[in-house]
Amino acid sequence: MRTFFIVKTTNNNYYLYSRNEQQLIIIHPIIASLFTKVDVEGYISELPVHVNIEPIGIVNREEVIYYYKKYKFLSQKYFKENFSFEKKHCINFTEQDIAYLFANCENVIFETTEVCNLNCTYCSYGEFYDWYSSRQNNTISFNKIQKFLDFFFSYSESNKNTSYKKDLRIGFYGGEPTLNFKVIEKTVNYINKSQITRSDISYSLTTNGTTLQKHSSFFKENNFSLLVSLDGNEIHNAYRIFHNGKGSYKDVMSNIEYIKEKYPNYFKEYIRFNSVLHNKNNRNEIKTFFSNNFGTSPGIVPISYDAVDENKKVEFLKVFQNEQEDNRPENFEDYTYIVPQDYLEILDKKSIERFLRTSIKSYKDYSDLYDNLKNDILGMTGTCSPFSFKIFITADGKILPCENVNHKFVLGQVSDNGVDIDFNAVSKLYSSYLMKMKSQCYNCYFQRECSQCLYYLDIDFDKPTCNGFTPNHKDYEKYLKSKISALEEHPENLYT
């Protein structure tokens, strides 16, 4: 695979990018032209007195020779190491790796109930999606939560936790989680009385906002971080309806205004908003609404385009709106390539930050400065290693890697009798998934930058296909060109 790239931006600036070193250098057009020569030495030995170099024109021989020396200097210093994907990324997880990740996990989320008092059209548990019929209005018991917490704390309070005192966020999810408020209350009280010394605990909750006022004092007393779903103004919230078809906007706004007035500091510090982008709103209008009403800016996400029911694709497309360009794909066949196209073409601040973070060398922490101190387990693809980011417990006690994956990817089970989780089995299962992706990942130019979650692929198949698989160096060049050109246009993003 190619290890270096000559990038010519839309502004006609030339750069050399080294994949091995993850470094980017401005280069003179003469150096760029030398990289196009098959036999550089031969070319140099036969140089005339004046040479025509695109796009700069005629240059004298001495200048070409100077840049030839610089070309050699860069070649010998920048191409010195062969990049080995195998060395950098772990493909064979062990039982100890999984136990370590479990003990060090910083986010535990409980689905308190599958029940929701709203019937939002685009809900990821709704009609548009494959798993629509699998929801059975389950509700979790406090006993199950207690069993899980006891199990989890036995790990996070042990030596397997490698932090002196880590942050631990306990989250509540649904359905509408506040419909099982008693369980939330009991959980918080239980944790507050537990002898936890190795974690600083905080709480969070995702809510549709319809019951906020009722529980606001509890949330405030326990410093709950609330993520409230609201798509903008009343028209924007047309899809957020109760089961009887009535809109939820007025109820939610009333609750939000109540908290804002009664607990202004808490509102400012702990309440955030999430808006779904669809055909009845757009990014600018959403931002304007929140800025005018709350002096804040929401997270904006498109309707999920994973696991859409084939039979519902026409209705889905009517509602869906592309995140980046506020456009909708023209035909459904394009839908499956949203991910790679977006990957190459997104030029917003977030994607540029991602480019700087993943494609340009930096050190994660002090131990990264010493290779032999490194303890990180790097998984393949963009998938979080099991429990590395969060642990999600469903209302019926399934243990999943997060709330965004299909419930068939069970890693363990919580019952009223206890926790059943086999770290060895998890390690083997996860390693088997990675093995299936190996042939694609090892030959993909986006190894470092990958954001593909393998749980969104047909990972059950023998040979799952990653739509983002990029074996062609020209696509990676295109990616570099777009990102570097965007940075030239918006250099303020360099130091965000």
Place this chain on the structure above:
Amino acid sequence: MSENKKYWLFLEPYTKLLLNKKQSILFNTISNEYIEVEEPEILNILNKLNSKEMNGVISIQERVLYSQRFKNFRKQLISKFIGDIMLQSWSKAKPIQIDSLRNVENDIKNNEPNPDIKEINNINSLTFFLNSNKEQETEDNEQFIFCSDNFSYCKEIDINIIKGLVEKLKLSEIDITGENIFLYNEFKELINIINKKPFFKNFHINYSNPQLNSKNIKKINIKNSMIIISVDKKCDEKLLLKTIHLLNNEKSNFSVLFKVESMADVQFSEDLIARFHIVNYSFKPYFNKKNFVFFESNVFITKDEILNIPNSQKELVLKNNINPVFFGHFFISTESYVYASLFNDPVGNLNKSSIYELVNKELFSKKSWRLLRKEVKPCKECIYNLLCPPISNYEFALKKNNLCDVWKE
């Protein structure tokens, strides 16, 4: 020459720009070449280049670029591959020079807790004192680990402390030392424990140790190990030769550490090395409070030496953030006290605090692991502070941070 022609001027991302009010050094971290600048006009340009708003590239007119004042600087910039200049007319917009290896993402800013820092990831190596007299433990070993020929001791370390740490931590190296490691009561158990581990093991022994025999050498000839023999000017040559023969016969991996306090000691040691054909050795200067002149001549560094130290980009980021002499290492005393440097007070005691807590404590102190030249006098004023070797135990011993000829007090 057209006065209207404009150029982009930039430094290469592997160039380190060191700048203060009066001078600048541009250092090529690949070739070690450098440019020293004192001219105010050029310092002005470098200051502009260094500002975040410029993103590593500035516009410069041809008349400035080819002026007499700039001529020498421009020639060096180009010939040493430290920077470059390009006509602006070739491109439609200003290029950007990304500051590669910018810094550490999860560092400790303003000494505030950072939950993204995993303490245990930051502990790399340990030194265990198996047995000692308490005072000698620290005093004899402050500047470097050196086994004396005392051989008497009154305390021993609890084997469970060692066991707990080597099981818990992901170490790359440990040092085993003490008044007489072979007489440690749990020596057999210790070897059993550490032999199973992949980290490197250094055993420190005085050349005249009465228990240094074939049997004991065999015990410590384990995988990934090194025997370090301490020798000073009182050396009994015959006994040293006998020790070397013994180690060679057992095919041990060993090195001889010569403690030197004067040039006479150096010459004496060199003579031994030559006569006894010692292959692996090191000299460790020892400050005895009376040999400042020896240190000034042989340990202090000159400005030229500083500029010739090979400093890669990574090493500069390293030294800008942590002290690599001390970082990641603890000394564990016989009484379970934990030290980052034996010149400083203990970080804590393992009978009262967990290792995680002590790592966390040391990460937030600036006494050893994060003791940086740029934060101490007089080095903080000096343009070379990042190029210099990090602060070490010698600075503590001499009670002086600048062991150089650059900043004379």
